Amino acid sequence: MDPFRLWLLFAAGLGAGSAGALLGVGGGILLVPLLNLAFRVPLPAAVAASLVCVIATSSGAASVYVQDRLCDIKLGMVLELATVVGAVAGALAAPLFARDLVRLALAGLLLFTAWQLLRPRPSVPGEDPSSYAIRRWPLGLGVSLVAGGLSGLLGIGGGPLKVPTMHLGMGVPFRTAIATSNFMIGVTAAASALVYYSRGDLDLAVVAPTATGVVAGAVLGARLMPRAPVKLLKQAFAGLLLFGAAEVGMKAMHLGPFR
Amino acid sequence: MTGGAGPLLAGRDAGGAAARWVGALLATGVTVAAACLAAGLLMAPSAAGPLLAPVGPTPEVLARAMRAEPTGLMNLGVLVLIATPVLGVAALGVGFAARGERRYVLSALAVLAMLIVGAWLGGVR
Numbered sequence: 001m002d003p004f005r006l007w008l009l010f011a012a013g014l015g016a017g018s019a020g021a022l023l024g025v026g027g028g029i030l031l032v033p034l035l036n037l038a039f040r041v042p043l044p045a046a047v048a049a050s051l052v053c054v055i056a057t058s059s060g061a062a063s064v065y066v067q068d069r070l071c072d073i074k075l076g077m078v079l080e081l082a083t084v085v086g087a088v089a090g091a092l093a094a095p096l097f098a099r100d101l102v103r104l105a106l107a108g109l110l111l112f113t114a115w116q117l118l119r120p121r122p123s124v125p126g127e128d129p130s131s132y133a134i135r136r137w138p139l140g141l142g143v144s145l146v147a148g149g150l151s152g153l154l155g156i157g158g159g160p161l162k163v164p165t166m167h168l169g170m171g172v173p174f175r176t177a178i179a180t181s182n183f184m185i186g187v188t189a190a191a192s193a194l195v196y197y198s199r200g201d202l203d204l205a206v207v208a209p210t211a212t213g214v215v216a217g218a219v220l221g222a223r224l225m226p227r228a229p230v231k232l233l234k235q236a237f238a239g240l241l242l243f244g245a246a247e248v249g250m251k252a253m254h255l256g257p258f259r
Numbered sequence: 260m261t262g263g264a265g266p267l268l269a270g271r272d273a274g275g276a277a278a279r280w281v282g283a284l285l286a287t288g289v290t291v292a293a294a295c296l297a298a299g300l301l302m303a304p305s306a307a308g309p310l311l312a313p314v315g316p317t318p319e320v321l322a323r324a325m326r327a328e329p330t331g332l333m334n335l336g337v338l339v340l341i342a343t344p345v346l347g348v349a350a351l352g353v354g355f356a357a358r359g360e361r362r363y364v365l366s367a368l369a370v371l372a373m374l375i376v377g378a379w380l381g382g383v384r
Contacts, residue, residue, distance in 0.1 A: 006300065052337060052340060055340050055344060056289060058344060059340070063283075063285035063286035064286075066282035067282030067283070069278060073281070077348075077351065077370065078363075080366075080370050081373070084374060084377065088373055088376060091377065186344035187344045187374070190342075190344050190374065194341050194378050204330065204334070204337070207333075208297070208299060208300040208336065211293070211340065212296050212297050212300070215290075218289075
């Protein structure tokens with residue numbers, strides 16, 4: 001294995017892990033195209049490596065967030081139940097759906113979510129993690145079910161949908177939503193990762209350096225997140241949603257590098 | 260569902276004990292996994308092609324890792340990483356059970372059951 005390539009993969013993992021921990025997403029939106037386009041890793045192996053890295057981001061970040069009491073474990077557990085039901089249903093129903101149409105719908109949903117996050121609002125949930133009341137449970141459960149379904153259908157994690165829903169829809173502070181999402185995404189990814197592992201899709205020469213970097217990045221990102229201004233986190237999150245919308249939309253239309 | 264107006268921060272209303280347990284378990288899992296992956300990587304021969312996983316059934320992976328074979332160590336790292344969040348959910352279930360919170364015990368058990376169903380449907384044996 002080329003040592004230079006190993007260090008580059010480690011650096012890619014470090015960046016993706018930090019971003020994932022800071023924003024409550026697995027980083028698959030960034031890692032899959034990066035591995036596929038920049039490192040020439042075949043798509044199935046890139047998706048498999050990305051799933052293992054989602055677990056690394058989730059567990060690395062959640063280990064910090066849970067101990068720092070930033071994570072709402074009970075909320076995460078209830079929403080996770082809806083997510084795994086959706087993920088299993090999505091995987092089973094995958095042959096029945098036109099994936100490009102689902103991708104287009106997801107691109108639209110991500111654009112809408114980015115706009116919701118950035119637009120001025122008369123009132124937004126406060127940031128005190130010790131005093132907030134959760135509202136609109138059906139919305140949270142419904143979005144988690146859909147996010148799980150999309151994960152099963154397209155292999156895309158639910159963080160980009162669940163973080164804004166918890167914050168804007170359910171009244172959860174943005175940092176708590178990020179921490180709770182980080183706790184949840186690893187559980188969803190574990191089942192899929194095991195399937196890819198059993199199938200023999202994992203290339204250890206890619207996974208080992210990338211996941212090692214992701215673990216380091218996730219712990220670093222989790223240490224930085226509580227100090228980062230919420231406005232900056234929201235802007236970065238919206239930027240990630242726009243990137244994700246472009247990636248998924250181009251894939252749906254078979255355009256550019258993401259086809 | 261929220262049990263009143265207060266938030267559901269398990270770490271707070273559990274007095275921190277359950278949260279510390281789960282946090283420590285997740286931290287141990289990722290540390291062991293990263294150590295296995297890094298050790299395997301450092302010891303791996305400079306092969307040009309991909310190193311496909313798995314090298315065999317789990318007992319064989321363990322045996323190879325015990326012999327400090329690089330692919331065995333890396334496979335073990337991946338398996339530990341995959342198992343970590345699942346064990347976290349199981350530990351939470353135990354924590355909720357110790358506090359008599361049946362609703363959340365059921366949630367944890369249902370999540371674990373769905374993961375098993377998903378893995379089984381995905382062909383994991």
